[in-house]
Amino acid sequence: MGRRNLWALIYVTVMMMLIEVESSLHRVGGGKYSWNSDVNFSDWSNHERFYSGDWLFFGFDRTRHSILQVNKSSYEQCIDTDFIFNVTRGGRDVFQLLEPKPYYFICGRGYCLKGMKVAVTVLPQPLPSTPITPVSTASTTLISSSAFTIATLSLAFNAFLL
Incomplete structure (x- = not known):
C-alpha cells in the first residue's frame, strides 16, 4: 500500500x-425527583424515544428507593434478587443505554409492586445524515458531543x- x-x-x-453523535439525557418519569410510586412509568417511556448512547437520569430518595437493572422475567414479576446491575449510588444516578435492546429497571425494597418499574426499548443511533428529532418533553435534554x-x-x- x-x-x-x-x-x-x-x-x-x-x-x-x-x-458527531447526539445523545439525550432522559429524566426518568419526567421530573427532578420522580423515581417514586406516584409516576406511571409505562406511560412515560411510551412517549420517549431512546437511542443507543442515551442516558437515563434517576432522581430519588436513596434511603427509601433503589434502581436495579433486571431481566424481563424479573421485571414482570418484581423480583429484586439476582439483578444484572445495581444502578443505585446517591439518589441522582445515571445509566447509559449502550446497546439497541430492551432494558428493564425496578425499585427494590417492595416498591416495584407499587409500580416503580420502567422498561425502555433502545433503538440504534440514526445515521449521521438523518436529523435526530428528540421528543419534545421536559424530561429529555439533547447533549451534543464536540x-x-x-x-x-x-x-x-x-x-x-x-
Whole structure:
C-alpha cells in the first residue's frame, strides 16, 4: 500500500470516529425527583424515544428507593434478587443505554409492586445524515458531543499531503 493510500485510510478511519453523535439525557418519569410510586412509568417511556448512547437520569430518595437493572422475567414479576446491575449510588444516578435492546429497571425494597418499574426499548443511533428529532418533553435534554468538522480535517489532511 502506498503512502498516499495509507494516509487516505487513516483519514477515513479518523472521520468515522469523529462523526458527531447526539445523545439525550432522559429524566426518568419526567421530573427532578420522580423515581417514586406516584409516576406511571409505562406511560412515560411510551412517549420517549431512546437511542443507543442515551442516558437515563434517576432522581430519588436513596434511603427509601433503589434502581436495579433486571431481566424481563424479573421485571414482570418484581423480583429484586439476582439483578444484572445495581444502578443505585446517591439518589441522582445515571445509566447509559449502550446497546439497541430492551432494558428493564425496578425499585427494590417492595416498591416495584407499587409500580416503580420502567422498561425502555433502545433503538440504534440514526445515521449521521438523518436529523435526530428528540421528543419534545421536559424530561429529555439533547447533549451534543464536540467534534472537529469534516471540512476542517479535510483541509488539514490536504495541506499535510502537499
